Amino acid sequence: MDAAGRTVLVRPDHDLFTRGNQVTASDPVAARADDVWKVYGSGEAEVIALRGVSVTFQRGVFTAIMGPSGSGKSTLMHCLAGLDSVTRGEVHIGETRVTGLGDSGLTKLRRDKVGFIFQQFNLLPTLSAKENILLPLSIAGRKPDDAWFDTVIKTVALQDRLGHRPAQLSGGQQQRVACARALVARPEVIFADEPTGNLDSKSGADVLGFLRDSVKTYGQTIVMVTHDPVAASYADRVIFLADGAVVDELSDPTPDMVLDRMKRLDNPAEVAR
Amino acid sequence: MFRSMLRGLLTHKLRLALSALAVILGTMFMSGAFVAGDTFAQGFTALFSTVNRDIDVEVTAKDTSPGGQNAQLGTPTALLDQQDVDTVQKVDGVAKTTPGVYSAGARLIGSDGKVVGGNGPPQQGIAWQDQDPLIQLRQGRPPQAANEIAINQGLSTDSGFGLGQTANVITLEPPTPYTIVGIFGFPGDRPSLAGETTVAFTLAQAQRVLLNAPGKFTSIDVTAASGVSDDTLRDRIAAALPDDVVRTGAQVAEEQQSATSSFVNILKTGLVVFALIGMFTGAFLIFNTFSMLVAQRTRELALYRSFGASRGQVNRSVLLESVLLGLAASIVGLALGILVGYILNKALQAFIDASLPVSGVVVRAYAVLTTLAVGTAFTVVAALIPALRASRVPPIAAMRDAVTPDKPLTRLTVAGAVILAAGGLLLGLGVAHVGDLPTWLTLGIGAALTFLGVALLAPIISRPLTTAAGKAFAWSVPGRLGARNTGRNPRRTAVTAAALMIGVALATGAGVFAQSAKAGISNAFERDVNAQLAVTTSFSQGPGANAGFPPELEQTMAALPGVSAAVALRTDTVNLNGSDRFVLAGDAQAASTIFNLKPVAGNVRELDPGEVLLDQDTADALRLGVGDRVTMRTARAAPVTLDVVGIFKPNQAISSSLISSADAGGFRSPFAQQGFVQVANDSQVPQVRAELDRLFANNPEVTVNDQSQLIDQANSFVDILLGIVNTLLALTIIVAVLGVVNTLLLSVFERTRELGLIRAVGMSRAQVGRMITVESVLISVFGALLGIVIGVGLGVAIVKALGDEFLSLTVPWGYLLITLALAIVAGAIAAVLPAIRAARLNVLQAIAYE
Known part of the structure; x- marks a missing residue:
């Protein structure tokens, strides 16, 4: 427990890790938003969820998007992933311009370039863990890379659970299956939406540690939306959103740093300062 | 409380609309049958009252001829003469x-x-x-x-x-x-x-x-x-002509009317039976819908319970929903049924080539009340179990996630097995003609129990069967997922499939029966008719109907070059020793050759005037033997006494006694109705046929056929019947397909999140559509397979029970394959709407909702 009474997740100090995958200016961009606006409704009922957000996600970096409720963090992620359309501006994933893609283009994008991890796990109850993990590949009609599959499975420690149905797995195990499902296709970007929101702290730490390792060791790009400072501290970089705009950014955060920024966000006077 | 619950009902409009559609179709068909029948009957009433409008009293002679009013062909034999006219004229x-x-x-x-x-x-x-x-x-x-x-x-x-x-x-x-x-x-x-x-x-x-x-x-x-009432006059004339039939015009109209109304009633009953089968099928759909609605509303219902609603209140409110749904659907069905009745009445008239003096439609009170009552009753009964289940929702369910654990199927399976066994036993009894109940009732109840038993057993069969069938789709991801989904909720899959099973089973049973009948007919012709050519006359009936050809042409046919035997048969109902019997007249020698008549006693040989060959059934019934004499009374001649010269075993072609043409002078019709010609050498058949065609060229009512044409004619009659039955069963099948649509829509709704996920991980709209289609096809094939198995069983039971020699048990494999193929097509069609819904799903909303 820390001073605030919060459970501190058990994790190796990330500063001790080598920075082999550290972002340099020449690294290609995995995803990017250029002056993205998202407006719901019109006239009186108009709600501006995003106001001109421009943000770049470098390849091989674990980015957390934080912000208070209603700040637009989920909307930004949905727009980045092509799940939602933008009102103005452009979104790119890798070389692909997401803005303006039709359904089949978006389907292809999700198949080849994007992976998802959800708060609710979202596994198919009729499929075994292994089948769930391989689902994106089989939908795309791609052969899994056996060596990579084994690596992923070993990393998430699901070797003994592959034949189980989701109902027979704990929440943490289910989320690890979901992580493995996102990773096994080696997408350009994995979008994780509150991945630890439904997990106890131990399971959450496992999942976050696994996500970070996949970035460090395999160069995976991950964009995670969260409101948990501890979860955010696993990321290489934290972007803060408030009122639909990027208001702050942190590199190599610790939970206390994140918590501190969040407190300031909740107090507009300090933000203005 | 009811009001707020009803609001809940209205939020599930689409699914309710589908189950309402099942009730609507059933009630529409039922009220359509009533309205068409009543309108049709009204047409006859109008006709006969017009015909008899200006008749105060009508005098006819009493028909004392053998067979009397029931003799279906020939010439009127109940006649009056001038003396009768004079007698009537003199009546005050x-x-x-x-x-x-x-x-x-x-x-x-x-x-x-x-x-x-x-x-x-x-x-x-x-x-x-x-x-x-x-x-x-x-x-x-x-x-x-x-x-x-x-x-x-x-x-x-x-x-x-x-x-x-x-x-x-x-x-x-x-x-x-x-x-x-x-x-x-x-x-x-x-x-x-x-x-x-x-x-x-x-x-x-x-x-x-x-x-x-x-x-x-x-x-x-x-x-x-003027001043004399019809009834008074009738009584006076009847007194003057005690041996004749004297009726008022109104009585005549009434009697003519009652003769047609029995026909109309049979028609009406037949249509209503099919409407009821459709509603029975619809009950499965309604049951499914209400079960699903209750399951989805567990939280809501529990909330009511936690506010203090009693079990009875919850139970009643669900039942009230079903009453309202049933009533509303029945009213719509009735309105549509009136329209159907109008069309059906016109179609009936066109079918029998009539134009009855009736305009508009006749809607009687009983038709309205029966339709509304039956439609509502079916809905409420189908909703009973779901309503009970709703009342059992504990208040605590409001506080926790609705979990619907997979209840074990043991009880269901045991009940199903017991009911199925009872149904099978009844079918067996029906086949063996054991028991006091009439065979059709035994078979009917047996069939209903069999349906119910199999429906209860279906959940336990569904998993292995759909898994096995799903292997066929395992090569594609959507196929595999669809197959898995089918096995996911065995009860729901089973109920949906069971609805389809009923229609398919009945169609299959009818198919087995029809195929057996056709095989029986072909066998009979091949075994018992040794003639390459047949002369047939057009089917006609009614007093005076007498299509045919002069019987003397028998000799002309026999004398044609190449002909080895020819017989021209005259038929009529005569009276043998006080018993009305159907007899044939013609060349017995030729008949014996052509129809393979096997003597049981005496000789089967050419008959002289005054001689008769009895079929064994008649001989047994009248206790006659060779050498006995029998008195024959005909419609138009004085009684004659005949010597029994032989008794033969009746077969499929000839099952009536034979007399010589010379003794047939008293038959109602002077004509022969059928001729059979045996040609010695097959190569001469075309030539003989040409000669016969020339012989009957002037009479369009007489046709020359070869044996295969004859069989085709008989078979086409069976095919028409089968076609009518299947057309009527289409209603049942449509209702069942609606059920598949309903179940799938619900699945799509329940699995919004899952569908969102598989879209998010890269499944295309087309693939989602395919997945739903596979699910639909598997349910349909499951239902069709159950139906086919039961249908074959039913068909076999009916054929065995009737035991008629005209039925030769045959399973129509081609027909079964077509049925299965149609089920696949029906499944694919049923999937269209749910598949579109699933594919249109907004991915973001599907996965983002909390």
């Missing part, structure tokens, strides 16, 4: 007598060489009456010479013959030319009363060619003097 209170001649045996050959009419309404011949108020001369003049006729407007139009032209008319005489001198119509500017054709001859000619009885009449219509 009689203003006028009109003796009439009527027979349904005047067929005019149209300009296309074919006989006009004959598909339903009679082809009647009458004697022209100058002051008949019913008949209105429109053109020309009444017939005055033997070779002159007047015809009704409708007949003139249909035949293409007008005033002054000459047309051939078949009566008791072969086709004979007559000059059309008059054309008449009926009150209300009608060209016919109801689509019938009428040829009016001079009185003398009518008596000769329609009755073969100069000076005789078929009826005397009496007009009462």
Whole structure:
């Protein structure tokens, strides 16, 4: 427990890790938003969820998007992933311009370039863990890379659970299956939406540690939306959103740093300062 | 509380609309049957009251001929003479007598060489009456010479013959030319009363060619003097003519009406049975819908319970929903049914070639009440179990996630097995004709129990079966997922499939029966008819109907080069030693050769006048043996005594006693109805056939067929019946397919999140559509397979139970394959709407909702 009474997740100090995958200016961009606006409704009922957000996600970096409720963090992620359309501006994933893609283009994008991890796990109850993990590949009609599959499975420690149905797995195990499902296709970007929101702290730490390792060791790009400072501290970089705009950014955060920024966000006077 | 719950009901509009549609279809069909039947009957009522409007009293002779009113062909034999007319005329209170001649045996050959009419309404011949108020001369003049006729407007139009032209008319005489001198119509500017054709001859000619009885009449219509009531006059005339039938015009109309209404009732009952089968199927759909609604609303219902709603209140509110749904759907169904009734009535009239004097539709109170009651009752009964389940939702369910654990299927399976066993036992009893109940009832209840038992067993069968069938789709991801989904909720899959099973089983059963009948017919022909060629006459019935050919042509046929045996058969109902029997007259020697008659006693040989060959059944029934004598009374001649010279075993072709042509003079029809020709050498068949065609060229009612044509004719009759049954079963199948649509829509709704996920991980719209289609096809194939298995069982049971020699048990494999293929198509069609819904799903909303 820390001073605030919060459970501190058990994790190796990330500063001790080598920075082999550290972002340099020449690294290609995995995803990017250029002056993205998202407006719901019109006239009186108009709600501006995003106001001109421009943000770049470098390849091989674990980015957390934080912000208070209603700040637009989920909307930004949905727009980045092509799940939602933008009102103005452009979104790119890798070389692909997401803005303006039709359904089949978006389907292809999700198949080849994007992976998802959800708060609710979202596994198919009729499929075994292994089948769930391989689902994106089989939908795309791609052969899994056996060596990579084994690596992923070993990393998430699901070797003994592959034949189980989701109902027979704990929440943490289910989320690890979901992580493995996102990773096994080696997408350009994995979008994780509150991945630890439904997990106890131990399971959450496992999942976050696994996500970070996949970035460090395999160069995976991950964009995670969260409101948990501890979860955010696993990321290489934290972007803060408030009122639909990027208001702050942190590199190599610790939970206390994140918590501190969040407190300031909740107090507009300090933000203005 | 009810109001707020009803709001809950209305939020599930689409699913309710689908189950309502099932009720609507059923009630529509049912009320359509009622309305069509009643309107049709009303048409006949109007017709007969018109026909008898101007008759106060009608006198006819009592028909004492063998078979009497039931004899379906020949010439009227119950006749009156001038002396009767005079007697009636002298009765006090009689203003006028009109003796009439009527027979349904005047067929005019149209300009296309074919006989006009004959598909339903009679082809009647009458004697022209100058002051008949019913008949209105429109053109020309009444017939005055033997070779002159007047015809009704409708007949003139249909035949293409007008005033002054000459047309051939078949009566008791072969086709004979007559000059059309008059054309008449009926009150209300009608060209016919109801689509019938009428040829009016001079009185003398009518008596000769329609009755073969100069000076005789078929009826005397009496007009009462003013101040004398019909009933009084009837009683007075009856006293003067105690041996005749004397009725008022109203009585006649009523009797004619009741004869048709029994036909209309059979028709109505048949249609209603199919409507009920459709509703029975719909009950499965309603059951499923309500179960699903209750399951989805567990939280809501628990909330009511936690607010203090009692079990009874929850139970009642769900039932009230079903009452409202059932009633609303029944009202819509009734409204549509009235429209269907209107169309169906027109179709019926077109089918029998009639145009009855009725406009609009007749909607009786019982039709409205029965339809609403049955529609509502089916809905409520189907909703009973879901309502009970709703009342069992504990209040605590409001606080926690709705978990629907997979309840074990043991109880269901045991119950299903017991019910199925009972059904099977009843079917067995029915087949063996054991027990006091009539066979059809035993089989019917057995079939219903079998359906129910299998429906209860279906959940436990569904998983392995759909898994096995799912292997067929395992090569694609959507296929595999679809197959898995089918096995996911075995009860729901089973109920949905069971609904389809009913229609498929009945269609399959009918198919087995039809195929067995066709096989039986073919076998009978091949075994018992050794003739390459047959002469048949068109089917006609009614007093006076007498299509046929002169029996003397038997010798002519036999004498044709290449012919080894020929027989011309005359048929009639006669009276043998006090018992009405159907007998045949013709060359017994030839008949024996052609039909393989096997003697049981005496000889089967050529008959001299005064001799008879009895079939064994008749001989046994009348306790007659070879050497005995039997008295035969015919319709038109004095009784004769016949010597029994032989007894033969009846077969499929000949199952009636045979007499010599010389003794058939008293038969109603002077004609032979059927001829069979055996050709010695097959190569000569075309040549003989050409000769026969030439022989019957002048008579369009006589056709020459070879054996395969004959079999085809008999089979086409079976096919038509099967077609009608299957058309009527289409209603049931449509309802079942609606059920599949309903179940899938619900699955799509329940699995919104899952569908969102698989879209998010890269599944395309088309793939999602395919996944739903696989699910739908698997449910349909499951239902069809169950139906086919049960249907074959039912068909076999019915064929065995009837045990008729005309049925040779045959399973129509091709028909079964087509049924299965249709089920796949139906499944694919049922998937369209749910698949579109699933594919249109907004991915973001599907996965983002909390």
